[in-house]
Amino acid sequence: MHTIRLLKRVIYNIWGSVQNPYVTYRELVTQDPLQLVVLFAAISGYFVLVSPLKFHTFHPFLLTLNIARLLTAVIFTYLAICCLFYVLGLMLKTGVKLRSILMGWGYSLVPTLLWFFTTSFFYVILPPPRHETILGRLFSLLYITFSVSLFFWKGILYYLTLRFALKLDFLKISLVSIIFFPLLGIYSYIMYVLSVFRVPFV
Amino acid sequence: MNNDKLYQNFKTRWKEVTELPPQNLGPLTPVYKQTVPYLKIAPWRVLLPVAFVMVAAIALLLEITAVQIASLLQRGF
Numbered sequence: 001m002h003t004i005r006l007l008k009r010v011i012y013n014i015w016g017s018v019q020n021p022y023v024t025y026r027e028l029v030t031q032d033p034l035q036l037v038v039l040f041a042a043i044s045g046y047f048v049l050v051s052p053l054k055f056h057t058f059h060p061f062l063l064t065l066n067i068a069r070l071l072t073a074v075i076f077t078y079l080a081i082c083c084l085f086y087v088l089g090l091m092l093k094t095g096v097k098l099r100s101i102l103m104g105w106g107y108s109l110v111p112t113l114l115w116f117f118t119t120s121f122f123y124v125i126l127p128p129p130r131h132e133t134i135l136g137r138l139f140s141l142l143y144i145t146f147s148v149s150l151f152f153w154k155g156i157l158y159y160l161t162l163r164f165a166l167k168l169d170f171l172k173i174s175l176v177s178i179i180f181f182p183l184l185g186i187y188s189y190i191m192y193v194l195s196v197f198r199v200p201f202v
Numbered sequence: 203m204n205n206d207k208l209y210q211n212f213k214t215r216w217k218e219v220t221e222l223p224p225q226n227l228g229p230l231t232p233v234y235k236q237t238v239p240y241l242k243i244a245p246w247r248v249l250l251p252v253a254f255v256m257v258a259a260i261a262l263l264l265e266i267t268a269v270q271i272a273s274l275l276q277r278g279f
Binding site for chain 1: 224268
C-alpha cells in the first residue's frame with residue numbers, strides 16, 4: 001500500500017515537473033526523500049537494459065562490472081553535485097536543507113534519463129550515421145529539437161532546484177552557476193577521458 | 203475548528219510566500235516577470251517551438267549539418 005502510494009506520488013511529481021514545474025517543485029522539495037529510491041531504481045533499470053548494447057557483450061561478469069561502474073559514477077555525480085550546492089548554500093547563508101537539494105536535483109535527473117533512454121532506443125531502431133537524405137535530415141532536425149527541449153527542461157529544473165531548495169534569488173543563482181558550470185565541464189571531460197560517459201549523466 | 207484550519211492554511215501560505223526572496227533583475231525585472239508565466243505552466247508549449255527554430259537557424263547558418271550533429275549525439279549514451 002505504501003509502495004503504491006509512493007509510486008503514485010513519484011508519477012504525479014514527474015508529470016507535475018512537465019506540466020507545472022514551478023508549483024510541483026515548490027511542494028516536492030519538502031516531501032519524503034524515499035521517492036529517490038524509485039527514481040534511482042528506474043536509472044538502475046535503464047543501465048541494466050542498455051549495458052549489453054553499450055558494451056557489446058552478454059557476458060554476465062563484464063555486464064555486472066560495467067553496470068556497477070556506471071551506477072557508481074551516477075550516484076557519485078549526484079551526491080557530489082548535491083554536496084556542492086549544499087556548501088554553496090551555506091556560504092551564501094541561505095536556509096538550505098540537504099533533503100530539499102536531494103529531492104530537487106533527484107527529480108532533475110528525469111529529463112536526463114528520458115534523453116538517454118530515447119537515444120538508446122533510436123540507436124537500436126535507427127543506428128547512426130544519419131545520411132543527407134530528406135528522411136535523414138528530418139529525423140536529425142526532430143531528434144536535435146527533442147534533445148534541445150529536454151536540455152531546456154533540465155535548465156528549468158536546475159533553476160527551480162536552486163530557487164526552492166537553496167532559496168536563492170536570481171543574482172545568487174547566477175553566482176552559483178558561475179561556480180557550478182565550469183566544475184561540471186571539467187568533471188564531464190574527466191568522465192569522457194575515462195570512457196565512463198560521453199554525455200554526462202547529470 | 204474552521205478558524206483553526208483557516209489560520210493553519212494562512213500560516214502555510216504566508217510561510218510559502220515570505221520564505222523566498224523576490225526576484226530582482228534590476229531593469230530586466232519587467233522582462234523576467236513577462237517571460238516567466240510561459241515557463242511556469244506547460245513550458246513545453248514554448249520550449250518545443252523555440253528549440254525547433256533555434257536548431258533550424260543553426261543548421262542553416264553553420265556549415266556543420268544537423269545530420270552530423272545527430273549522428274554524433276546518437277552515440278552519446
